[in-house]
Amino acid sequence: MEYVVEMLNITKEFPGIKANDDVTLRVEKGEIHALLGENGAGKSTLMSVLFGLYQAEKGTIRIHGKEVDISNPNVANKHGIGMVHQHFKLVHNFTVTENIILGLEPTKSFGRIDIDKAAKKVMEISQKYGLKVDPHSKIEDITVGMQQRVEILKMLYRNAEILIFDEPTAVLTPQEIKELMGIMRELVKEGKSIVLITHKLKEISMVADHCTVLRRGRYIGTVKVSETTEEEMAEMMVGREVSFEVDKVPATPSDIVLKIENLNIKNSRNLMAVKNLNLEVKAGEILCVAGIDGNGQSELIKGITGLTKIESGKILFDGQDIAHDSVRNRTLKGIGHIPEDRHKYGLVLDFSLEENMALQSYFQEPLSKNGILQPEALRKHSDILIEEFDIRSGQGSVTSARSMSGGNQQKAIIAREVERSPRLLIAAQPTRGLDVGAIEYIHQRLVRERDSGKAILLMSLEMEEVLNLSDRIAVIYEGEIVGIVDATKTNENELGLMMAGSRKGKVD
Amino acid sequence: MKKFIDFITNEKNHKFVIPAIAIFLGFFVGSIILILTGQNPIKLFTSIIRGVLGIDMSRIGSGRSVFNARYVGEYFVFAMPIILTGLSVAFAFRTGLFNIGAEGQLLVGSFASVAAGVTLDLPGVILLPVVILSGTLAGAIWGFVPGILKAKFNVHEVVVTIMMNYTALYLTNYYLKQLPGSDNVKSIPLPAGATLKSEFLIEMTNRSRLHWGFILVIIAIFIFWYIIEKTTFGYELKAVGYNPHAARYAGMKVERNAALSMAIAGAFSGLAGTVIAIGTFGYGRVLGSFENYGFEGIAVALVGGNTALGSVFGGLLFGSLSAAQPVMQSSGIPRDIAIIISSTIILFVAMQNGIKIILKRIKGAK
Known part of the structure; x- marks a missing residue:
């Protein structure tokens, strides 16, 4: 040869x-x-x-x-x-x-x-x-x-x-x-x-x-x-056996945590990216917004988290309209956000790991008192999360975030967002670019958060992840939800067709 | 030798190894130019030693007095304002903003302190603090304008600050002449209670212009360090500087922080102007052109890696070159050599990525 x-x-x-x-x-x-x-x-x-x-x-x-x-x-x-x-x-x-x-x-x-x-x-x-x-x-x-x-x-x-x-x-x-x-x-x-x-x-x-x-x-x-x-x-x-199936029991959804009504959002080119969108996420379920990239899912997430201004519509969080709240207020009300682009939004790469861990809570006690950072508290906070989420880095809390592997960077973000115990966890492409081991861990963790009664809004472009991880799947096409299906009652073909724009009656 | 190479190629040490290499190369290039022009490069170093430490090497063994404290005093007079403008530029840099406006902020600070000192009739204890605060505040306002324009309308701060430098120069010249008693070149001297002058310091340094301003400089250095390293505000500023997207994601008010950061940067420059006006001179001066304290501040911040301590070292370094210029001239070396050395140092610091690559190669070759 x-x-x-x-x-x-x-x-x-x-x-x-x-x-x-x-x-x-x-x-x-x-x-x-x-x-x-x-x-x-x-x-x-x-x-x-x-x-x-x-x-x-x-x-x-x-x-x-x-x-x-x-x-x-x-x-x-x-x-x-x-x-x-x-x-x-x-x-x-x-x-x-x-x-x-x-x-x-x-x-x-x-x-x-x-x-x-x-x-x-x-x-x-x-x-x-x-x-x-x-x-x-x-x-x-x-x-x-x-x-x-x-x-x-x-x-x-x-x-x-x-x-x-x-x-x-x-x-x-x-x-x-x-x-x-x-x-x-x-x-x-x-x-x-x-x-x-x-x-x-x-x-x-x-x-x-x-x-x-x-x-x-x-x-x-x-x-x-x-x-x-x-x-x-x-x-x-x-180097060991890996399971592709996400291990989870059927969801037991309870009350509605997030309810979106007639939401309209423009994208950076000033075109309507999200059109009259309606969606509900319940506590104890993973709802996945699935679709081909560029169909408005990124804008939807940014609208819910406050990074983009909405044109019109309501975003009800526990019954309260948060559509015009600041990002900080939404965070404090109990929305956790694992952003789509971890380098652009999720981390300050030039900060150390402990500084990144404090990104959403540095202004609260015990991490700071009267506007003065408390270094011991920062270190302790970060050490506990590193331990619990098995985040591996060269020098622990003082490691520069830039020098960490993608999987561990993502784990750090998840640790930070999950630790605040938000009512609603928004995970946008949480496993993008990660390897099998890290994906397995992140999927398990999201399921665990679901089982503890949190509402999870997942946004994913990977068919396998959509089918394995979600309980309900809302397919988005050109800024509209074309159908919501039960993850156990659908398949790749049906989803593929819906992602390409063919409508389907609402299944609950 | 191996240990030395290990040390300089270790990335952890780059923060001070690179400025050190740049400084070394700056002096190296300066020496070569001296040799090419037929001068003895040793004279360059003896001039700097004399300008900074006040020790005249040529007099050693001659029986005449070797040490003159006036040089030391004057050295600090040179270094103080550029340490402050260095802090100013460094502070804005930390938030990702380029403050080219230190020059203008310094000028308005200088004017405001003189105006307060000349016009206000306050009891002794309050007068000096009010004068200092006026200068600092004026600088802060001058810095806040480009900051708020950036925050509200996304106008680039470089454009606005450059323009405001000229505005500051001509505006302060005009209004200085309007102050009671001013003539065409300067204001009347400030009352002694409104200045930082000290007979004690003057006597101690053999009649140099050294004044109490150095205490203000030390306080400013501490405030810079404390804000940046210890407070949640400093944490936010750094986050905004490193990654504004992540800062916004974390709910920080990116625009407000930019405006505030520029105001604080302006305050440092305003203080620099105050120190010059009420410390070094004791009266306000009508200026024909910029004195380049602000621009030297950019070099100081660059060499100092935008830290408080780095700005101190940077200020002392460039201050030494300024202080050595008159000495060099008297020993027959053109003072332009000092400027060439400063520029070369800046050039090599700006080329730090190149230096990093070379260090990497040395490491790889080993």
Whole structure:
């Protein structure tokens, strides 16, 4: 068998940690090779070594059987290696074509860019691989899925043979994920080889041929995907058995905690994002607002928590209209909020863990007295939460939030919000970008909060999470609830149709 | 040597290692320029030692008096206002605001203290505090204006503060001339009870202009540190500065904090102006142009990493360069060398990411 990429016995150390310890990865020509591991397992480090961003201390890299020294990304490009980064590297006010040709512009006389020629070539490539894009739209006007296709086109334009995808589905809707999988299959059919970095097992069983598993920087093994199961791969990744099913008893909902009446909210572009929306959340249940990204669910959450002003309507919390209360007042009345974007809203990354733990209660006793912070109380408060929620960090309470792993950052936010024992807990995409172990923990915790009688409003884009965790599912489409279904009486197909806008009678 | 490399490449130490490297490089570049112009770079350092410590190295062994306390006194006169404007810029920075307006806030502070001292007829014990408060408050108001414009209308504070610097310069010049007894260049001297002047300090430092202002500076440093490190208000300001989205999420009033932060920053600058007017001079001056205390404050805050203690070190450093300028000139070195050194230090501090990368490489190579 011919290998296009061989990374043999790679060891890469960072101060105090071996990010890669004797890792081997062999990619065959024309295959999709998944690289699986939890956050911090060393997947990205390994790929950065291949892409020339880091130099390994030990080990050899062979491309097409020849030993190479990849000292920087330009060398990697020369060897036909291209990478689609998790966070796209695009110029937002440039067009699709301008972004693709950036650095390799075809020119006419006097150094003028031959944009027509470039656009034509972009179209050729995009047709060959089924990557639908409009070469003349600006990046800021197109969807995230299309932006990703631009990134892929960028690599193909540079004649990349080996394509690295770094967690490509993290930002995509279910439909876009399906499309991407199709594109990847098309690419390997045309003879490209793909390395897919992911921690989503489903995607691996959908498209990958082989799967190499890393755990804490160590090489665990390579398996043929057709001869293994998702459970086996999960066990290799985590090091123990993992349950995908969320363990929970049927909900026992009681009184209505949150009641939304005829709510209208505009988005940042001044368009109506939430239209005449009605919704009820009861104590002791998990109600999930499900839908394809961009259908108003983010605005709905921001409206309820007070981060966005509403246009009209009522938000009744325990019977009281809070629609015009300040964020602080809503927090104090008993609304906990696990925000969608933990780096933007949930944490002050430059603060220490204990300072972040105090973010919602620093102004109250015992954390402060008469406007003076009480350092001992802050430390104690944080230490207790770290202990209870098993938050792992380098130096405990004084660790900088920035240096913590995504899973532990999220645990810290959940700890902070749950600890205040709010009546209503709003969890927006609480497991986004997290690995299996952390997801399992967060799901269990949310169920526990439900069982203790809290109302949970969940917002999720992941079908699996929607079906496993919720009791009732409210499907949102273009700012309206198109139907509410019982989670035990529905399936992926029905939900998928509703998310695409088909209405269904209300089921209670 | 290995220990030394370990120390400077450790990220925990970057906070002071990077300014130290920048300072070293600043002096290094200054020395090279001196060599290129045919001067002896040693003279640069003896000038600074003389300007700061008052010790004249060339007189050692000559039998003449080596130490002159006046230099020490004058050194503190140079350092005090820029420590205060440094605190001013640093305070606003902590809330994510760039206060280029320290210069203007200083000027209105300076004017307000003189106006209060010249016009108010108050009993001795109250007069001085009222004069100091007037200057501080005027600076605070001058800082609050860009703050509230930012909060209410999202007008960029850099634009407003730059404009208000000029407004302050011409407005204070005009009104200073209107004060009773003022001529075209200065006001009448303030009554002794309204100044910070001290015969004791003057005598002790061989007739320098040293005054009680240093006590105000120490109090200001303490207040800065206390607000930022100890109070919930400081916690909010830092949260807003680091991440306004998270601050809003946590229910903090981001806009109100921005306006208040600018007002407090303005108060520090206003105090700087007060210290100059009623301490160093004892009368108000009509200025032809900016004296750049505010702009030096930006450099001080930058070198000091926006902390209270850092601003003290930054102020003492840039103060030493200012204090050394007259000495350098008298020993034949152009005073511009001191300016080149200051600028080079600022340049290298601004390039701290580059220095970090180089330190990383050194670490990697080891």
